[in-house]
Amino acid sequence: xxxxxxxxxxxxxxxxxxxxxxxxxxxxxxxxxxxxxxxxxxxxxxxxxxxxxxxxxxxxxxxxxxxxxxxxxxxxxxxxxxxxxxxxxxxxxxxxxxxxxxxxxxxxxxx
Amino acid sequence: xxxxxxxxxxxxxxxxxxxxxxxxxxxxxxxxxxxxxxxxxxxxxxxxxxxxxxxxxxxxxxxxxxxxxxxxxxxxxxxxxxxxxxxxxxxxxxxxxxxxxxxxxxxxxxxxxxxxxxxxxxxxxxxxxxxxxxxxxxxxxxxxxxxxxxxxxxxxxxxxxxxxxxxxxxxxxxxxxxxxxxxxxxxxxxxxxxxxxxxxxxxxxxxxxxxxxxxxxxxxxxxxxxxxxxxxxxxxxxxxxxxxxxxxxxxxxxxxxxxxxxxxxxxxxxxxxxxxxxxxxxxxxxxxxxxxxxxxxxxxxxxxxxxxxxxxxxxxxxxxxxxxxxxxxxxxxxxxxxxxxxxxxxxxxxxxxxxxxxxxxxxxxxxxxxxxxxxxxxxxxxxxxxxxxxxxxxxxxxxxxxxxxxxxxxxxxxxxxxxxxxxxxxxxxxxxxxxxxxxxxxxxxxxxxxxxxxxxxxxxxxxxxxxxxxxxxxxxxxxxxxxxxxxxxxxxxxxxxxxxxxxxxxxxxxxxxxxxxxxxxxxxxxxxxxxxxxxxxxxxxxxxxxxxxxxxxxxxxxxxxxxxxxxxxxxxxxxxxxxxxxxxxxxxxxxxxxxxxxxxxxxxxxxxxxxxxxxxxxxxxxxxxxxxxxxxxxxxxxxxxxxxxxxxxxxxxxxxxxxxxxxxxxxxxxxxxxxxxxxxxxxxxxxxxxxxxxxxxxxxxxxxxxxxxxxxxxxxxxxxxxxxxxxxxxxxxxxxxxxxxxxxxxxxxxxxxxxxxxxxxxxxxxxxxxxxxxxxxxxxxxxxxxxxxxxxxxxxxxxxxxxxxxxxxxxxxxxxxxxxxxxxxxxxxxxxxxxxxxxxxxxxxxxxxxxxxxxxxxxxxxxxxxxxxxxxxxxxxxxxxx
Numbered sequence: 001x002x003x004x005x006x007x008x009x010x011x012x013x014x015x016x017x018x019x020x021x022x023x024x025x026x027x028x029x030x031x032x033x034x035x036x037x038x039x040x041x042x043x044x045x046x047x048x049x050x051x052x053x054x055x056x057x058x059x060x061x062x063x064x065x066x067x068x069x070x071x072x073x074x075x076x077x078x079x080x081x082x083x084x085x086x087x088x089x090x091x092x093x094x095x096x097x098x099x100x101x102x103x104x105x106x107x108x109x110x111x
Numbered sequence: 112x113x114x115x116x117x118x119x120x121x122x123x124x125x126x127x128x129x130x131x132x133x134x135x136x137x138x139x140x141x142x143x144x145x146x147x148x149x150x151x152x153x154x155x156x157x158x159x160x161x162x163x164x165x166x167x168x169x170x171x172x173x174x175x176x177x178x179x180x181x182x183x184x185x186x187x188x189x190x191x192x193x194x195x196x197x198x199x200x201x202x203x204x205x206x207x208x209x210x211x212x213x214x215x216x217x218x219x220x221x222x223x224x225x226x227x228x229x230x231x232x233x234x235x236x237x238x239x240x241x242x243x244x245x246x247x248x249x250x251x252x253x254x255x256x257x258x259x260x261x262x263x264x265x266x267x268x269x270x271x272x273x274x275x276x277x278x279x280x281x282x283x284x285x286x287x288x289x290x291x292x293x294x295x296x297x298x299x300x301x302x303x304x305x306x307x308x309x310x311x312x313x314x315x316x317x318x319x320x321x322x323x324x325x326x327x328x329x330x331x332x333x334x335x336x337x338x339x340x341x342x343x344x345x346x347x348x349x350x351x352x353x354x355x356x357x358x359x360x361x362x363x364x365x366x367x368x369x370x371x372x373x374x375x376x377x378x379x380x381x382x383x384x385x386x387x388x389x390x391x392x393x394x395x396x397x398x399x400x401x402x403x404x405x406x407x408x409x410x411x412x413x414x415x416x417x418x419x420x421x422x423x424x425x426x427x428x429x430x431x432x433x434x435x436x437x438x439x440x441x442x443x444x445x446x447x448x449x450x451x452x453x454x455x456x457x458x459x460x461x462x463x464x465x466x467x468x469x470x471x472x473x474x475x476x477x478x479x480x481x482x483x484x485x486x487x488x489x490x491x492x493x494x495x496x497x498x499x500x501x502x503x504x505x506x507x508x509x510x511x512x513x514x515x516x517x518x519x520x521x522x523x524x525x526x527x528x529x530x531x532x533x534x535x536x537x538x539x540x541x542x543x544x545x546x547x548x549x550x551x552x553x554x555x556x557x558x559x560x561x562x563x564x565x566x567x568x569x570x571x572x573x574x575x576x577x578x579x580x581x582x583x584x585x586x587x588x589x590x591x592x593x594x595x596x597x598x599x600x601x602x603x604x605x606x607x608x609x610x611x612x613x614x615x616x617x618x619x620x621x622x623x624x625x626x627x628x629x630x631x632x633x634x635x636x637x638x639x640x641x642x643x644x645x646x647x648x649x650x651x652x653x654x655x656x657x658x659x660x661x662x663x664x665x666x667x668x669x670x671x672x673x674x675x676x677x678x679x680x681x682x683x684x685x686x687x688x689x690x691x692x693x694x695x696x697x698x699x700x701x702x703x704x705x706x707x708x709x710x711x712x713x714x715x716x717x718x719x720x721x722x723x724x725x726x727x728x729x730x731x732x733x734x735x736x737x738x739x740x741x742x743x744x745x746x747x748x749x750x751x752x753x754x755x756x757x758x759x760x761x762x763x764x765x766x767x768x769x770x771x772x773x774x775x776x777x778x779x780x781x782x783x784x785x786x787x788x789x790x791x792x793x794x795x796x797x798x799x800x801x802x803x804x805x806x807x808x809x810x811x812x813x814x815x816x817x818x819x820x821x822x823x824x825x826x827x828x829x830x831x832x833x834x835x836x837x838x839x840x841x842x843x844x845x846x847x848x849x850x851x852x853x854x855x856x857x858x859x860x861x862x863x864x865x866x867x868x869x870x871x872x873x874x875x876x877x878x879x880x881x882x883x884x885x886x887x888x889x890x891x892x893x894x895x896x897x898x899x900x901x902x903x904x905x906x907x908x909x910x911x912x913x914x915x916x917x918x919x920x921x922x923x924x925x926x927x928x929x930x931x932x933x934x935x936x937x938x939x940x941x942x943x944x945x946x947x948x949x950x951x952x953x954x955x956x957x958x959x960x961x962x963x964x965x966x967x968x969x970x971x972x973x974x975x976x977x978x979x980x981x982x983x984x985x986x987x988x989x990x991x992x993x
Contacts, residue, residue, distance in 0.1 A: 026137060042167060044167035044173075051133070051173075070143040
């Protein structure tokens, strides 16, 4: 199995999938990320991240939810797995942990 | 519903590379995005962005994974090779012809490529090549010309007035004083040896030509008067294993003027336009009084190296000032009428040293040149022969397709797709090509030495060059694939159901294309045959046409300048021989490698008004015309010991015409430095090659000369020569006796024609051979196909003659068609070639008849072997299985 290390962009994608809950597919993730980060996101990199996260076992997917606007094609809908939620949680804890270790003076006194 | 759609091709493209896991989902996303963009940005922009998106997905994660594993590939290729070897060994003759024909074509191509590379590599090795030039004159206008010799003082002017010039040096490349050939010996020996390859050179020339020195210093080797530089070859010959610098050399027994060796230079590379063994210094040289300061005589070829920052174009422009400031005043002083004309038309030009060998069209020098046209021609021939070989390959592969049809059908039935089959046949064809290449390299390796002597070049396989093997392998793969493309697509297109039912008419389809290819092959061959014929004809014409003098039975004894006071004795002794008809001595003979000059002539007293007429002035003795069998058409020959003949002159017909002399010519007076009275007109004779028109020429009486020409009566030539040698050795015990026959020297002038003829003959033979190999294989295949038909015809009473006609007719028709196409082509080509000659043979109809019938006969012979074999076969054996 590939390493379970979570990159920054992958983490954002995971979170976006979480936010979108039952309508998380390529384009909606792109929209969500653009809205949240306010920077242009390449659709191919989102799909790439989605494929990789599924490989790592953080996401699972199924086809469904076709609409007229996409030429009647199914979407690949993604949902978080247990492992995915775990990875997110672990990542947040790591951050919190490190935040706590930064002395208050550094945070307040920074210019 | 009419919604805007993204470009269909982009969608297709996406589908073609994207894997199934993502294909639909991503495409859906992209279309959704696209529709959004259409309403926001308009269709065009959306289209562009869509395509851009598609391209972004060309990444490993989205690509379709190869289904088969590498091991499987390997097994498949192993199978391809196995099948290829099996089908090769099953049909040894076809395989042999296919590979052999291909290898011959390839070998020819390689040799020609090496030859062309050699021709193109002349003078490309100088470190400062791009700024090394030679100068030449260009006299513009209808009767102008280009030539490379300049007056002696030019080099000083170049050095003083042109700061752009880094170095300038002169060369005297032709037979003149001690340049050309000499008898020579080291001072401490008595025996003379005859050597060729002498030239006069300024000390700077060693540096300009970047000649490496083995002994001595390049800057000082020639800077003292009477010094000489030896080539490595000559130093090894005369002073093996020692440093010869400082040793003294005697030329032509002239002990009053010894030369000192100033250095030893590396041999000139074979790809230099200059080839000399000895360079004699021009330092302190003054061939006659005031020669070095005078603009009278143009004998020096200047070479220059420009400074790195000089602008060559501006420099050439600036050179014209020399004509105005130096040559003009000289002409004015002499009161020449041509002054204005010269100022207007006479230009000095530069030519890059790398261009001299191939790009000297119309520039008159005596240096051997390559011919761009021949390079193009040979390149073309090489291409054609390669094409012929490829055609053979394609033809044979498709013709034999029936044998492979079942295999193709079966492979398809068990699941092979067309792509696999194409790959299989391409593999096979590349395999053939590789084997052919290996064979071809072996052929080249073996034949290259012969070809080198044949072409008069030193060619070698560039084994050591880094590009050699990559190019060979690349070419083998490339040609293998190109030649295999058609057969592989043709073969892989068979429908399994037809093939397995036996419905494929055994390869006889598509015979139009095959016929076209045979026609192409024979057209090329016939054109080459016609070319060969015409070249040999021209050669024959040159050797046997009336040339205005009698070149047979004349012996030229070289080195007679050393006879000195014994010249008359020698001549008298010779005439005492019963076999000797007459004897003459001169420097000038109507074959190459003897002296030439150029003098300006005027009608008496008109040197100020008229333009001079350039003509040869040959010093001959009174027996010259008699010995060489020339014909006096008007007036008389010189009379021995007639004092007044010292101011007499005999002119040729071309001279009469050029000067516009009116009848009667005899008795009129012409002048150059002095006035001569014309006493006779000699019939025009060729003294240059037949490419040149016969030029004006005059003969005046003079003694001396380095060649004694002896006309001998028919008889025992060997004995006569032995007798002459005895006389020579008696008078000149220390001089080698050297002689040539004038007819041989004459033939040598046309060596290049002969060479071209031989090359053409070789090429046409190869082309015919390749074409015949193909034809042979094709005919045997046809015979095989029609075996049953023939058998039935035989049973029903057809004669062998009928069968023979039946099987050969189509081939003969093809060759006839080729002949019809080839004749005008060949005629056009050879007419163009003959345009290079002022005196030429005519292309008559029999050339075509011979070439055509030769092709038909060769084709018929090739085909008939199979036809006869089938016709004589036992019908019962062929029909038994039905």
